[in-house]
Amino acid sequence: MNINTYLKESIAKGVSRGTYKTFAALRKEIAALKRDQIQLRRTVKELGKKQAALAVQAPKTSDIDTSKFRRPSNGAAVRNVRAKLGLSQEQFAKLVKVSSGCIALWEKSTGLIKMRSNTLAEFGKARLMNKTSARAALGLK
Numbered sequence: 001m002n003i004n005t006y007l008k009e010s011i012a013k014g015v016s017r018g019t020y021k022t023f024a025a026l027r028k029e030i031a032a033l034k035r036d037q038i039q040l041r042r043t044v045k046e047l048g049k050k051q052a053a054l055a056v057q058a059p060k061t062s063d064i065d066t067s068k069f070r071r072p073s074n075g076a077a078v079r080n081v082r083a084k085l086g087l088s089q090e091q092f093a094k095l096v097k098v099s100s101g102c103i104a105l106w107e108k109s110t111g112l113i114k115m116r117s118n119t120l121a122e123f124g125k126a127r128l129m130n131k132t133s134a135r136a137a138l139g140l141k
Contacts, residue, residue, distance in 0.1 A: 085134040
């Protein structure tokens, strides 16, 4: 065996030892990441089950009977209900569970106002309230 062959073999062995250590450390990190990934998948699965359980408990929009509530014909009707309750647009928006900008748009409209069924249900409840019950629902004096 000549010196050049011996040097080549020594260098190859040295490099392989160094790379083995590097790869061993990387393998450990990869194994840890895989364990973390499995744990996260379990957590996501558990949260999905909890979300499904909560969705069953919450009333669906289709479960709300809106047939007893009639739609406000125009913005004046919305304004009249709000005035009857003596509330500002912001307070009335909280009561009906919409934004105050939505109330402002409704009050400006001249045509039929389209509402989602859950919003229509809240508006119908507000329409049936008096000043005292509306303020109590909002937590005002």
